[in-house]
Amino acid sequence: MDMLPGIYRWIHIMAGIMWVGLLYYFNFVQVAAVKSAQADGTAAGITKHVAPRALFFFRWAALATWLAGAALLGSNFVAAFTFQPGFQKIGIGAWLGTIMLLNVWGLIWPNQKKILGLVPATDEQKNKARRIAFLTSRANTVLSVPMLFFMVAQTHIPM
């Protein structure tokens, strides 16, 4: 039983690296790569073979990160989410992570399904989905910066 918090933390960090790592891959690498690949007609290699696999690990890693984080908070879960004294920093990190998770499952993934042709969509719907998925992914990249700061700050940055 004494090992459980450590194991939750281990899973939280591993899954978090995969989630945020893939988020940064999408934003820092794939968006620009697809643009270049479209110019020489090779974008299908990314959109058909890379993106679906990356999205699979991305969305499930997001959920695993959140669940492991919630387990790690344990009985302090409510204290963190209500910013009780001593839990303000982790509370901000937890809220940012929660918003990011909701963005993944509520906006990015449903719109990516249209873009990748996993659900039927017209060209107009696909274009709209592309824009929403792009901006939500960028918003999550923005939120990841303070989220990681406050996760670290809880124990390592005095305020």
Next chain:
Amino acid sequence: MTFECCGVGTGSLHWTSVRACEEKIMKNPLESLWGTVITGLVLTAILYYVAKLTMGA
């Protein structure tokens, strides 16, 4: 009343025109990677001071 919008054209001066003009001048920071990273850093600074104020209260 008309206005010139940074050399991209003219229009009548009302809210929607001003907004359209602003959108031509000011881009969404999330369109670029640098804009995204800088927005994240600015948000971190804002939340840091908000948290600091709250914890000091």
